[in-house]
Amino acid sequence: MSDLVFHVPRSWFSLSGEGFRPFYVRLMKGLDARGVAYEVEVLDRDTLPQRVEADSAIHVVHHGRFAHPRARNADVAYIYPFWNFDAQGIRAFSSIGKTAFPQDDIDPEVARPFFRRLRKRIVGGRTSRYEQPTDAAAVNPAKAAVFLQSEGHRIVGETCYLDRWQMLRGVCADTDGPVLVKPHPRDTDPTTHEMLRALADEFPHMTLSSGNIHDLIAATDRVVTINSAVGVEAYLHRKPVVLCGQSDFHHIADVARSPQDLSQILSRPPRKRAYDKFIWWYFGDRCLSSTDPDLADRVLGRCGLA
Known part of the structure; x- marks a missing residue:
């Protein structure tokens, strides 16, 4: 009987697919070296609950949010090579x-x-999760920078305390100074851009930008987003962050759960936080690195199999 069962996308088994991620490749090599038995199955989210109940193994679900005492959910945690490996979700x-x-x-x-x-690596290299312009561009100083997320490529409704338009309108209405706005690079919905143009006409101090995310963060006093990875990147710039949705990196941010919260937060001067300690705690302690030579041992520890 296997100690672990990995549930991964069907495409990974195909030569024409993406193939297994380095995290799993290195983890499985480590498990082989330790004589730990495991299986790999095609992920079927519909039948997953019944599959988990069918045995006593620990089930590792790729890109999952399946909460179960014998389940662990795994995927990249905002910045490579760090991964969530968690009993609740990613x-x-x-x-x-x-x-x-x-x-x-x-x-x-x-x-x-x-x-x-x-x-x-991230700020100095001017890299982000999505491709960014490589040329540095001069960006005028701003009081706030709002980074939108692509609602067409993921389920965000249940994680939002404010929707993107409530967030953006609130920031523009309550910020006494320039506001930068960067649409998500994967959002090609013409309705989004029509709404942004209308808001830019309504709020002359709002400026749309497609520049490198790091240039925009460096130019602003604070960053506002629902729960985008840009919040983590802003921490690396030592910039204050306002989150308008559910997040697992909210600990050193201000969190707006209503338009009134957002207005009150924006009325206060931004505060510096313990950015270095938080980044180490989140990524170095709470997450797992696919490059860690002790990856297999850390996984087994989190599965109660060490």
């Missing part, structure tokens, strides 16, 4: 969101170098 649904951030217990001598390395 990203906005992971249990990290309900875990207290132990700021006072974290050694700054451990956190700072970790933060600097990640900042150098």
Whole structure:
């Protein structure tokens, strides 16, 4: 009988598909070296509950949010090579969101170098989850930068406290100074751009930009988003963040659960936070790295199989 069962997309089994992600390849090699039995199956979300109940193994669900004592959900956690490996879900649904951030217990001598390395790679390299313009462009200073997400490619409704238009209108109405807005690069819906043009006419201090995300973050006093990975990237810039939706990295952000909350947050000067400690805690402690030589041991520990 297998100790672990991996549920992954069907396309990964095809030579023409994406193939298995390095996280799984390295993990399985580590399990082989330790003599741990496992199986790999095509992910069927409809029958997953019955499949999990059919045995006593730990079931690893790719890109899942299947909460079960014997399930672990896995996928990239905003920044490669770090992965969520969690009993509740991934990203906005992971249990990290309900875990207290132990700021006072974290050694700054451990956190700072970790933060600097990640900042150098992401901010210094001007990279992001989605392709960005490579040329640096001058961006006028702004009081706030709003980063929209693509609602056509993922389910965001249940994670929103405010929808994107409530968020953007609130920021424009309550910000005394320039507001930068970057549409999501994957949002090609003409309705989105029509609405943005109408808001730009209504609020002359609002400017649309398709520039590199890091240029925009560097130019602004604070970043506002629903729960995009840009919030994490803003932490790497040491910039204050306002979140308008459910997130598992809310611990050092201001969270607006209503238009009134957003207005009150924007009326206060932004506050600096323990960015270096949080980045280490989230990625170095709460997540797993696919490059970690002890990856298999950490996975087995989280599965109660160590």
